Amino acid sequence: MKRDLSPLSHDTPGPLPSPAELRAQLPLSDTSALTIGAARQTVRDILDRRDPRLMVVVGPCSIHDLHAGRDYARRLKALADEVADTLFVVMRVYFEKPRTRVGWKGLINDPRMDGSFRIDEGLALARRFLIEVADLGLPAATETLDPVSPHYVGELISWAAIGARTTESQTHREMASGLGMPVGFKNGTDGKVDTAVNAIASSSHPHAFLGIDADGRAAVIRTPGNPYGHLVLRGGGGRPNYDAASVALAEQALGKGGQPPNIVIDCAHDNSNKNHSLQAGVMADVVRQRLAGNRSVAGVMVESFIEAGNQAIPAELSALRYGCSVTDPCVDWDETAAMLRAAREALRADVAARRKGADV
Ligand SMILES: O=C[C@H](O)[C@H](O)COP(=O)(O)O
Ligand SMILES: C=C(OP(=O)(O)O)C(=O)O
Numbered sequence: 520m521k522r523d524l525s526p527l528s529h530d531t532p533g534p535l536p537s538p539a540e541l542r543a544q545l546p547l548s549d550t551s552a553l554t555i556g557a558a559r560q561t562v563r564d565i566l567d568r569r570d571p572r573l574m575v576v577v578g579p580c581s582i583h584d585l586h587a588g589r590d591y592a593r594r595l596k597a598l599a600d601e602v603a604d605t606l607f608v609v610m611r612v613y614f615e616k617p618r619t620r621v622g623w624k625g626l627i628n629d630p631r632m633d634g635s636f637r638i639d640e641g642l643a644l645a646r647r648f649l650i651e652v653a654d655l656g657l658p659a660a661t662e663t664l665d666p667v668s669p670h671y672v673g674e675l676i677s678w679a680a681i682g683a684r685t686t687e688s689q690t691h692r693e694m695a696s697g698l699g700m701p702v703g704f705k706n707g708t709d710g711k712v713d714t715a716v717n718a719i720a721s722s723s724h725p726h727a728f729l730g731i732d733a734d735g736r737a738a739v740i741r742t743p744g745n746p747y748g749h750l751v752l753r754g755g756g757g758r759p760n761y762d763a764a765s766v767a768l769a770e771q772a773l774g775k776g777g778q779p780p781n782i783v784i785d786c787a788h789d790n791s792n793k794n795h796s797l798q799a800g801v802m803a804d805v806v807r808q809r810l811a812g813n814r815s816v817a818g819v820m821v822e823s824f825i826e827a828g829n830q831a832i833p834a835e836l837s838a839l840r841y842g843c844s845v846t847d848p849c850v851d852w853d854e855t856a857a858m859l860r861a862a863r864e865a866l867r868a869d870v871a872a873r874r875k876g877a878d879v
Contacts, residue, residue, distance in 0.1 A: 537735035538670035551653035558658030558677035562701045571873035574818030576660045578611030580847040587842045596657045602863040605870045614645045615664035617684045649675035666694045683708045695722035697742030703751040710756030716776035719748035749781035754789025780815035787822040795848040827851035
C-alpha cells in the first residue's frame with residue numbers, strides 16, 4: 520500500500536521574495552532609520568529611568584484599511600508632538616492577529632480579507648505602510664507573531680509585543696532574543712504573570728535555533744539575547760490586573776524572577792473586559808499610580824481608532840465602516856486625544872520634577 524510520506528500536509532502557491540529582495544524593493548530612508556534608532560533608544564531610556572516620560576503605545580487593534588491607517592497616523596503624529604514633553608507616543612501598527620480560535624489573522628496573512636491569503640502582497644503592504652509611518656517621524660509598535668515576519672519588517676519597529684497567547688512559546692522567546700527593539704511580554708490569557716517573567720528571563724539569553732536568513736534560506740540563527748524584555752499587564756482569567764495591588768504583585772514576581780520592575784499596562788483586553796469605554800478609566804488609574812509615586816509603570820497601551828467600537832467583517836467589503844476596528848473595540852479619535860491630553864496635564868509637573876531630580 521502506498522503511503523504519503525510528505526513531511527507536512529500543505530500546498531505552496533509559490534515562493535515569496537526573500538527578505539533581502541523586499542528590503543531592496545522598499546528601502547528605508549536614512550532619515551527614517553535615524554527616527555527609528557532614536558525611538559528605540561528613547562524606549563530603552565524610559566525603561567532605564569533615564570527618560571521620565573510615560574510611553575503610550577496607542578493605535579488600532581489591527582490595521583485593515585491603509586487609507587484609514589494613514590489618516591490615523593497623521594492625526595497621531597500631531598498629537599504626539601503636542602504631548603511630547605510628558606508622553607512618548609508610539610503608534611500601534613498591528614498587522615498580525617493571534618486568534619483564540621479562528622478569524623481574520625491580519626493584513627499580512629490575508630490583505631484582501633477574502634480568504635485569498637496573499638501573504639506576498641501583505642508583506643509588501645505592511646512594509647510600505649511602516650515606511651510611511653517612519654517618514655512621518657512617528658515610531659511604530661507591533662505584535663511579532665510569525666517568526667518569519669520580522670525578517671521582512673522588523674527594522675521598522677521601535678517597540679514589539681509578544682502576545683498573551685504566545686508568551687509561553689519557546690519559538691517566540693527565541694525570536695524576541697534577537698529583536699533589536701525592546702519587547703513587552705504580555706501576561707498569559709489566564710492572568711498568570713510568571714509566564715511572562717519566565718519569557719523575559721529566557722529572551723535575555725542568547726539562543727540558537729532554526730530560522731531563515733536574509734536570502735530566505737533555512738539557516739541556524741544565533742541571537743545575542745534581548746536585555747530590554749519587560750512585562751505587559753493585560754488582565755486575564757476573568758479579572759483585570761492594572762490596579763496598584765496587582766502592580767505590586769507583578770513587581771514582586773519580577774523581583775523574584777531576577778528581572779527589573781518594568782511594567783506596561785494594557786488598558787484594553789481583559790483590563791477593560793474588551794469594553795472600549797472602560798479604557799480611559801484604566802489609563803486614569805495608571806496616571807494616579809504614577810502620581811502616588813509608582814516607579815515601575817513605564818508605559819500604557821490603548822486600542823484606539825478613528826471611530827469607536829468594532830465591526831464584523833461584512834461579506835461585501837464596500838460595506839465596511841471607515842476607521843472602525845475589525846478586531847477588538849477601540850476608543851475613537853476624540854476620546855484618544857482627550858485621554859492623552861488629560862494624562863499629559865496630570866503628569867506634566869511630575870515628569871518635569873523627575874527629569875530635574877535624581878529620582879528618575
Ligand atoms: O487583540 C486582539 C484580540 O484580542 C486577539 O487577537 C484575540 O481575538 P479573538 O479572541 O477574537 O480571536
Ligand atoms: C492580541 C493582543 O493582545 P493580547 O495578546 O493581550 O490578547 C493585542 O494587543 O492585539
